[in-house]
Amino acid sequence: MTSLWARGGHLTDGRRVDLHLAEGRIAAISPAISPASREEVDLAGFLVLPAPVEPHAHLDKAYTADLVGATGADLSAAVEAWLAYRPTVAEAEIAVRAAIAVRSYVANGVTAVRSHVDVGEDVGLRGLTALCAVRDAVAAECEIQLVAFPSVPLTGTAGANNRALLREALAVGAHIVGGCPARDPDPAGCIAVVLSIAAEAGVPIDLHIDEHLDAEPDTLSLLTDVVIGTGFPHRVVASHCVSLGMATRERAHAVADRLAAAGIAVISLPHTNLYLQGRDHPTVVPRGLTALRILREAGVTVAAGGDNLQDPFNCLGRADPLETAVLLVLAGHDSPEAAYSSISAAARTALGLSSVDIVVGAPAELLAIRAANLRAAIATGSSDRVVVHAGRVIARTETTRHYPTLSPEEVNA
Numbered sequence: 115m116t117s118l119w120a121r122g123g124h125l126t127d128g129r130r131v132d133l134h135l136a137e138g139r140i141a142a143i144s145p146a147i148s149p150a151s152r153e154e155v156d157l158a159g160f161l162v163l164p165a166p167v168e169p170h171a172h173l174d175k176a177y178t179a180d181l182v183g184a185t186g187a188d189l190s191a192a193v194e195a196w197l198a199y200r201p202t203v204a205e206a207e208i209a210v211r212a213a214i215a216v217r218s219y220v221a222n223g224v225t226a227v228r229s230h231v232d233v234g235e236d237v238g239l240r241g242l243t244a245l246c247a248v249r250d251a252v253a254a255e256c257e258i259q260l261v262a263f264p265s266v267p268l269t270g271t272a273g274a275n276n277r278a279l280l281r282e283a284l285a286v287g288a289h290i291v292g293g294c295p296a297r298d299p300d301p302a303g304c305i306a307v308v309l310s311i312a313a314e315a316g317v318p319i320d321l322h323i324d325e326h327l328d329a330e331p332d333t334l335s336l337l338t339d340v341v342i343g344t345g346f347p348h349r350v351v352a353s354h355c356v357s358l359g360m361a362t363r364e365r366a367h368a369v370a371d372r373l374a375a376a377g378i379a380v381i382s383l384p385h386t387n388l389y390l391q392g393r394d395h396p397t398v399v400p401r402g403l404t405a406l407r408i409l410r411e412a413g414v415t416v417a418a419g420g421d422n423l424q425d426p427f428n429c430l431g432r433a434d435p436l437e438t439a440v441l442l443v444l445a446g447h448d449s450p451e452a453a454y455s456s457i458s459a460a461a462r463t464a465l466g467l468s469s470v471d472i473v474v475g476a477p478a479e480l481l482a483i484r485a486a487n488l489r490a491a492i493a494t495g496s497s498d499r500v501v502v503h504a505g506r507v508i509a510r511t512e513t514t515r516h517y518p519t520l521s522p523e524e525v526n527a
């Protein structure tokens with residue numbers, strides 16, 4: 115393992131420090147005065163933060179917006195367009211697009227990604243095989259978790275092949291069971307199948323939950339009841355939970371208390387849900403976000419991710435968790451600190467990753483960004499970033515801005 119001095123950056127409390135990184139961890143923190151050494155990176159002017167995480171991506175769909183079309187669609191139309199395109203996708207093409215996406219996340223500071231990957235009769239396990247290869251290829255830069263995302267239905271006779279493919283996906287490389295119970299003809303049955311297959315394989319679950327504005331179907335309550343009722347022993351994540359954001363305060367508090375009791379983490383996906391939801395509301399447009407603050411107050415782990423990256427479900431996206439943080443602050447009324455926690459500490463908790471703080475002994479997973487403080491880092495989203503994974507610098511971006519019409523005196527004025 116390498117050893118590295120990351121010098122002269124400042125922390126959120128204002129201290130300027132030198133960090134000694136060794137054996138993949140922060141080995142020492144000292145005031146920023148240490149003598150020069152060859153294995154060092156100069157962080158003067160940079161804010162040093164725990165590295166962000168992308169807790170919910172679809173790497174197999176990344177950068178397909180221009181290939182699939184359907185720009186400006188709602189969720190049903192986006193699903194329809196994607197399913198029409200999916201059978202034509204080659205494994206090599208998925209791998210190329212996914213690798214570009216991962217490198218974009220990494221350059222922006224992400225050192226761990228959880229990606230859902232489509233599994234179904236028309237696409238087989240091609241997406242999963244492609245993403246397993248990408249996971250191996252980028253292992254030194256980024257930890258990738260793969261969620262098998264089965265096709266609908268997962269229940270009844272019609273779902274037999276999808277259940278078989280889901281089990282096969284777990285056997286060949288996925289380590290988390292996904293699904294979308296609200297789109298299954300039997301939502302409760304779908305949740306039962308997911309829990310049973312996950313329990314049999316001994317793995318966590320991460321479901322797309324209630325990505326709609328209506329109160330029904332309420333698969334969040336179904337999931338919570340089953341997790342509490344069965345004592346399901348592995349980690350459970352409910353992604354989206356959009357309809358909870360439309361509930362009355364009383365109902366949202368009650369649901370949040372049950373989620374906290376069940377130990378279910380929620381992942382909010384502001385890009386996609388601001389993009390997809392509420393298109394039939396030309397005025398008073400619903401925001402499509404879950405009840406962020408009520409969930410946090412109840413003690414629920416609330417993470418946030420970018421979800422779709424320039425595909426039919428969101429034609430924009432920069433693979434930058436700071437963009438997610440911007441949306442949490444603007445559309446969710448989070449503080450910058452709560453927003454950053456959702457893309458870092460809370461996301462790590464939801465994904466079962468060890469926690470990262472800037473303290474001796476913590477894993478050396480760091481984002482250094484040219485900014486005075488956390489609010490400014492989120493506001494500017496400066497491209498000047500240094501990213502450390504397992505104690506090594508894995509990406510560095512430096513921007514140069516020219517003003518050809520100004521003299522040096524005017525530029526520096």
Ligand SMILES: [Zn+2]
Nearest residue numbers: 172230322421
């Ligand atoms: Zn998703």
